[in-house]
Amino acid sequence: MLGTILLIVLVLLLLGALPTWPHSRTWGYYPSGLLSLVLVVVIILLLMGHL
Numbered sequence: 001m002l003g004t005i006l007l008i009v010l011v012l013l014l015l016g017a018l019p020t021w022p023h024s025r026t027w028g029y030y031p032s033g034l035l036s037l038v039l040v041v042v043i044i045l046l047l048m049g050h051l
Contacts, residue, residue, distance in 0.1 A: 003046045010039045 014035045 003042070007039075007042060007046065010035065010042055014039055
């Protein structure tokens with residue numbers, strides 16, 4: 001249950017980190033790249049049954 005909620009929250013954060021606003025265009029892909037990495041780690045842990 002906790003893993004599913006964490007996965008949903010991470011997906012929403014990933015969508016929110018996309019550089020779509022004018023002030024965040026200079027950030028590049030760092031925010032979404034970091035959240036993508038965290039999302040991949042959480043998915044791997046869920047598939048392995050450690051979370």
